[in-house]
Amino acid sequence: xxxxxxxxxxxxxxxxxxxxxxxxxxxxxxxxxxxxxxxxxxxxxxxxxxxxxxxxxxxxxxxxxxxxxxxxxxxxxxxxxxxxxxxxxxxxxxxxxxxxxxxxxxxxxxxxxxxxxxxxxxxxxxxxxxxxxxxxxxxxxxxxxxxxxxxxxxxxxxxxxxxxxxxxxxxxxxxxxxxxxx
Numbered sequence: 001x002x003x004x005x006x007x008x009x010x011x012x013x014x015x016x017x018x019x020x021x022x023x024x025x026x027x028x029x030x031x032x033x034x035x036x037x038x039x040x041x042x043x044x045x046x047x048x049x050x051x052x053x054x055x056x057x058x059x060x061x062x063x064x065x066x067x068x069x070x071x072x073x074x075x076x077x078x079x080x081x082x083x084x085x086x087x088x089x090x091x092x093x094x095x096x097x098x099x100x101x102x103x104x105x106x107x108x109x110x111x112x113x114x115x116x117x118x119x120x121x122x123x124x125x126x127x128x129x130x131x132x133x134x135x136x137x138x139x140x141x142x143x144x145x146x147x148x149x150x151x152x153x154x155x156x157x158x159x160x161x162x163x164x165x166x167x168x169x170x171x172x173x174x175x176x177x178x179x180x181x182x
Contacts, residue, residue, distance in 0.1 A: 005143045008115035009034045012105055015087040027091070034112070037105060038141040041077040046135035046164055047107075047118065050127060051085045051093035055161050060133075061097055063166035068101035071166075074173040076137075078103060084110040084119070084130045107131070121154035135164035137173070145172055 015027040046064060048056040064079050071079060079102045083090060086108040094104045113119045113131045122130045132152050137145040147169060149160040
């Protein structure tokens with residue numbers, strides 16, 4: 001993956017809140033496409049191995065959530081967190097993390113992740129197929145900047161984190177803005 005590449009067109013099976021349903025689980029199924037999320041917007045997309053996992057829950061997701069205002073100041077319209085998890089898991093994780101700014105995208109079957117070239121086996125951890133950790137700045141569905149953790153491979157013994165951190169993406173956005181202003 002690299003800058004200039006169009007995101008793959010897929011359909012995501014999501015669960016969205018619908019108060020008309022009532023009860024303890026007021027959600028309904030709603031299919032959303034790549035275009036629904038990315039068309040006409042400049043966004044940060046980051047993908048990680050799994051909801052509720054340590055690095056994802058302690059650093060990456062909370063960092064993007066807390067930094068939302070800094071990202072919008074740099075021209076970002078939305079921040080999306082994707083994982084090869086179903087919508088039930090992603091929604092439960094969003095609630096547990098008390099997300100207000102970052103939206104989660106469930107890639108339950110891994111179709112988007114596979115088409116991005118980022119689907120890896122994590123059988124060594126009992127996870128099955130999951131996403132390699134990466135982030136991207138995406139403008140109207142086209143990758144503007146790409147941030148991939150080193151060592152992309154199946155059953156990698158480590159979970160590298162740093163290249164796709166919110167701090168690194170914000171640093172890139174600020175440098176790009178300063179370069180344009182100069």
